[in-house]
Amino acid sequence: MKRYKYLIIGNSAGGVGAMEAIREIDKDGSMAVVSDEGHPVYGRPLISYYLADEIAFDKIFYRPSDFYEKKSIDAILGRKVVKINFHEHSVVLDDGDELGFEKLLLATGGEPFVPSMAGLEKYEVPNFITLDDSLRIRERLDSENIEKAVVLGGGLIGLKAAEALIQRDVQVKVIELANRVLSPVLDEQASGLIQSVLEENRVEVITEHTISEITGEGDKVNGIILDSGDRIDCDLLIIAIGVRPRVELVRDTQIQIGRGIVVDKQMRTSVPDIYACGDCAEVYDFIADSFRLTPLWPTAHVGGRVAGANMTGLDKEYIWGTGMNAVDFFGFPVISAGLLNSPEGEELEILTKLDLDEKVYKKFLIRDQRIVGMILVNQVDRAGVILGLMRDKVDVTPFKDDLLREDFGPIYLPIELRREAEAV
């Protein structure tokens, strides 16, 4: 049995963050990564850009092709870890191989959430999570006459899939169960603006409905039936509702699971020498001041870096993240972070600016003179300055009147804060 100092399960944002952080500290401790995806690390959110033909295949890869070799990492790709032997400090792969570890990172990510609906198992119904999903949908766009598509899910993944299909000249209808698109990451006003942008770009959005039945011929979908009974013809159905933590490997083991794998601020699980990060874990959220699922690329990567550093023996805390999203639809930028509305039973101070002609909307949510949430639509420049103020819990009283300005930036901050920032 080969034994590694560092063993990482998962080869995406979190896993790679850990690999890089480990190598910055420990140049030659033995390291391996295992992933059931056969590809070297790729920018997962880029699968929509590749589907749209906006980027070439080689641009989807997140790191140069010699990444693993240069970092002396054994990349065991296309193989799956099926069991952890806690006592032996080892894992078993799907082909029976056993690998030992001193420190283990669970960066297993998320798995698509697929609700049950009649006909689902009969036809080819892709998700939109992996590069293989994108490759397969591309192959079908290239080889079949796909004119109409339905995307189930009006969240970030579903809408990026819809945008890509529009760019490939496919008619798209998006079906969303909530009463608006992007409800977990925007407020009603912002959702409405985005929905109008989508509609101007020929994406049809159907809210407050879901699919009750899928119909088809052979293994191909030819339509869906909504819960209202209405039928929609389509040549392609993509299920893109979202992800949930992929925790089957540690279910019913000593590792504590809530909604995801439970970790502390050091990214340690309940079992010594085993860490977790990314979409599979409940990680610290500095706005909620609690541990939550934050299935996002940046939070996974930064959490992975903290896990990696701690696996080498350092003591770092992951306190960087909250719910935070940056996205662009049809050239229309949106960034949000933290709270989106006043929580129930609490009235936050709210600053807003709305310009319907320019489709500009800005909103800041303030508690005890500290920003605890922001939504920026079509005026996103320097959003990071705001997020920094949120993270540092800066009292915004001296410059509150300037927050909504288009050019808000470091110059509006008190000089002592600027000096701090200047010290990087």
Place this chain on the structure above:
Amino acid sequence: MRRIIAKEEVCIGCRLCEIWCSVQHSRSKNIIKAFKKEDRPLARVRVEEQGATSFGLQCRNCDEPYCVYSCISGAMYIDEETGTVQHDPEKCVGCWTCIMACHRGAILRDERQRRVASKCDMCIDLDIPACVAHCPNEALILQEEDD
């Protein structure tokens, strides 16, 4: 490690840094051609100005570059040779996550053609970055430290 530092107490807000940044990143690197004949590149330094205060705002090459950690495409990266944060517009998809991550507000959106991020590259091929070299009052200075 290369770092450009702004000194607001001596900045006069002349914006020569912006002009010379554009020139340096133009095809000809000639000020007349860059401004009159070519598609003038975006300056990657911006002069922030409010009342009597001004300073040049550009990438400070943070020790913990969260723009790199946040980037979804790998377009933002640390150049191993120089230790500087660099950006590959060919790889960028314009998702603006780096804009969300940069607490200094130093990353810009370049919408002239493909919509991509744009940031200071610290003129890594020059001994002295163009903005620093042309600042008339030493309001932008270069720090070079051995790692």
